[in-house]
Amino acid sequence: MSHKIKEIREALDEIQENRTFSLEVRYEEKELVSPISRESHSYVREEEVTGRDDDRKAILEYLVNVETIESVSFIAIVGIGGLGKTTLARLVYDDDVVKKHFDLTLWVCVSDAFDLKSVIGKIIKSASNWSIDQNLELDQLQRRLRQKIDGKKYFLVLDDVWNEDSTKWDSLSSLLMGGARGSRVLVTTRSEKVARVTRPFQVYHLKVLDQDKSWSLFEKQAFGQRLDIEKSDFVALGKEIVEKCKGLPLAIKSIGSILYFKTSKADWLFFKDNELAKAIRQEDNIIIPTLKLSYNHLPSYLKHCFAYCSLFPKDHEFEVQMLIKLWMAQGFIKADQNQCLEDIGYGYFLDLLWRSFFQEATKDEWGNIWSCKMHDLMHDVANLVAGKGSVLIDKDFINFDENLVHVSFPDLSVNNTVSFLKNVSPLLRRNYKLRTFYSPPFIKKPWYDSESDLESVLTNCMGSCFKLLRSLALGSFRSVKKLPSSLGELKHLRYLDLSHFDEIQELPNSITKLQNLQTLNLEGCRKLSSLPKDIHKMVSLRHLLLIGCRSLSHMPCRLGELTCLQTLNMFVVAADRDIKQSRRPRRKNMSIGEVGELRNLNSLRVLRIENLRPDIEGSENSKLQEKQHLEELTLSYSLKFDGHIDDHTLVEKYEKSLKLLQPHPNLKTLLVRIYMGEGLASWVTSLNNLVQLSIWGCTNLKSLPEAMGNHSSLRHLSIWGCPNLISLPEGQMLRALRRLTIISCPFLLQRYNKTSGEDWPKIAHIPNVEIY
Incomplete structure (x- = not known):
């Protein structure tokens, strides 16, 4: 390879010496001009428009009847291409209400690259019906514009805007501010990001027709x-x-x-x-060409991310964080040294959402988007731009191409997937360019008539076809009982999904050779009893997903060396079966990781600790208070604890153990389970950013800290199975809540039920209340 690089350098040097062009000019992405003429006009016959009457009335209401602070204010209509934004704007523009309400109506199709002189010239032309001399200076143009609009209540439509540069927009909007009070500018765009640049008082999201x-x-x-x-x-x-x-x-x-x-x-x-x-x-x-215009205007780094979505079937519900992890695995997300890849990736996703590439976004309790969908025709655009190198394999395998790079099998049976691999593995061995092999977990357990054949095919692919793989999801193979040791040879792998492998009891230790692996998903591996002892070698690991691994008995020691770890959604504290009243010191098992392993994991954002006990050693060494990035924390105590101690001492031990597990004040979500103390630790009142608090199965709990009443950030409070809890703290907390769930708490049910509860008026304002 070094010799090849040397030859390339020498060839480039020779070209540069004889050049008639400069190789030193750096390429920078510029705003693209639409390859298809998008010139629009302001006339449409009302009888030709169907299904937009409610939208027309809504826009007219904003134009005519809504008072705003600014004399000239902006409205944006946002939606994907082909949705009818221009048609709706025409319908409004030609309405008799608009003609009577405004002194001057203007229509400009922006469409091309946003050039200030060009846009001003078009506005003047719309106002005067004659073309402007293109040689006029900007100063001359702005004077003519002000002559036309200053002091008049005007209505201007700027159709098909693509500009995302706020400085360019500010230059135009400052010239438009001379209109009389009540003047309106209506912008149509495919991108919410563009809409936000205009700082509108109303963004109207146009929907598909029912x-x-x-x-x-x-x-x-x-x-x-x-x-x-x-x-x-x-x-x-x-x-x-x-x-x-x-x-x-x-x-x-x-x-x-x-x-x-x-x-x-x-x-x-x-x-x-x-x-x-x-x-x-x-x-x-x-x-499709109309929709593809949106793709053409994307910066290159977003084009890769959008095209990758062709791997998923139509009407697929994207889990946003999983999609970001797959983008990371392919190297699509670029970040500086101090930036977090996941944060940059979420920004990429929001950018695509704002540009209408995604729709039907669903938000979690604190406003983050966790799932979305893509319009079927936008999915066709993704297929078009992804080309033959990225395919979703169907049962007939007709989509296969020898230059395949990304492949998914969302709807195939195990038999079909195995047949495909048998058919194409010789070709893949000759041209092994494969970067993604994505077979999602089946809801039902897959069936295959020969387990040994299944394992043989998988082993064969590991050693030949998958050498350059970045992302691997093996849902089609989840019935295998043993993974091949050759899994460790996939040295480029960054994303590995082994979720719901029901029969796997242990992973091959060779998996710890995957030092580039960022995401390891083992969720739902219900028979998995332990993690590889050398897991500390997987130094790039950022997300270790273990929910549903109910047979997992402990964590390996040296887990604390995985300092990149951000998600650890199940840390299992080993059950100490040697707790006796004997005073003889216990011998420490050096292969079992204790809670103290958490002390160096300061990048954690999601942490769930299972099997806690009130007498556990090392809780203070977990140093949760130093984890400033931690957003979600679950503290779940063991149901099986038997310390042979009196109740009062037991309560004190529980309360002391919870006190030692104090998190950083930045925490947003806290769940406490099966805790046997009579009160929560006082540090709960210091969590000023807490959005969601859940308290489940805490049967001894009698009260919540009174100071919790001062919480103004809490939006969701969930209390289940706390029969001794008498009341809720009053104050700002109750006024700020948006959801309250109380289940199997008889005292609270009596006080806060809607029909006869004396304290119902204190929670009646909360939009979502469940009490039973």
Whole structure:
């Protein structure tokens, strides 16, 4: 390789010596100009628009009846391409209410790269109906603009805006501020990020059409006023076709127009079965190229991330953090030395969401987005730009290409996956470029007729086809009882998903050779009894996922050397079966990691400690108070503790042990389980950023600290199985809550129930209350 590099350098030096161009000019990404003409106009016939009447009324309300602080204020309509943003803006622009309310109405299609002189010239042209001399200086243009709009109550539509540069926008908006009070600027864009740059008083997210409105639009396009066919014969077929359009008006109108010229039911059936996908995808059609404009405007680092989403099936619900981990594994996320890859990746995701590449985002308790979906037609764009190197394999394997880089098997049986690997492994050995092998866990346990054959195929691939793999998920193989030791040869691997491998009792110690591995998912491996003793060698590990590993008896020692670890969602404290009243000192098992292993893991964000006991040693050495990045903490005590001590001493020991586990004040989520103290530790009151507090199965708990009443950040309080808890602290905490859950707490049920509880008025304002 060194010789090859030397030859390349020498060749480049020779080119540079004879160059007529500069190799020293550094490439910088610039704003792209749309490859398709997007010039829009302000006229639309109202009878041609279907399903947007409610949207029109909402926008008119913001334009005419809503008072704002600024004289000139901004509204943004946001949505994916083909959704009808421009059509809605035209409908509003031509409304009689708008014409009567504003002195001046202006329409400008921005579309191309955002050039201040060009935009100002278009506004002046819209106001005066004559073209501007392109040689005029900016100062001359801005004077003419102010002559047209200053002192007038105007309505300006800026259609199809792509600019994300706030300085460019500020330069334009400052020139628009001379209008009379009540002036409005309506911006249409595919990107919420663009919308936010305009600092609007209202962002209106345009949705897809519902089923009834979709059919109404299709019916108008496909049938019109024609009398040569009996419409009722085509309804069932038409509704199947409309379902494929997923409420996107552009797709519905385009396909309806195609079918208008097909007069027989056989033609419609053939179109549905053979031409529908082609009509949506083909390059010379308007639908996909229109949506692809959004992709063309992405910076290169986001293009990789978006194209990678083609590996998942349509209508897939993306788990955001898992997607970010997969992006990290492929090296798509770039960060400086002091930046966190996960934070940068979440920023990437938000950027794609704001640009309408994702939709149906679901948020957690503190506002972070944890799942989303992608529109089917946007998924087609992802397939288009990903090309043949990234495919979702179907049962016929027709998508396979010898240059395959990323492959997923979301819907295949184990037999089909194994058959595929047998068929293509010789080819992959010759051209082993594979970077992703993604087979998600099956909900039901997969069946295969030959376990030995299954393990043999897996072993064969480990040693040949998977050498350059970055991401590996083996859901199709979860019935194997033993993983091959050759797993440790995948030295480039960064993401490994072995979740729900029900039969695995231990992992090969060779797995600890994976020193580039960032994510190891072992969730649901219910028979896994221990982790490899040399796991401390996996120095790049950031996420160790263990929820559902119910047979895991302990953690290995030296786990504290994994200082990059951010997620450790199950740290199992070893059960000490030698607790006796004997005074003879116990011999320490050097292979078992204790709570003190946590002391150096200061990058932790998620931590769950299981099997805690009130007499456990080393709790103070965990140094949870120093973990400033820790956001989620679960402290779960053992049900099996038997210390042969009187109740009062037992309570004191519990309270002391909880006191020693004080976390950093930055904590956002806390769950305490099966804790037998009578009161929570006082440090709970110092958690000023706490958003969610859960207290489950704490049967001795009698009260919560009164100072908790001062908490203003708490949004969700969940209390379950605390029969001795009498009341809740009053004050700011109750006023700030958005969800309160109380289950199997008889005293609290009596005081706070809606029908007869004396303290119901204190919680009646909380939007979500469950008490039973």
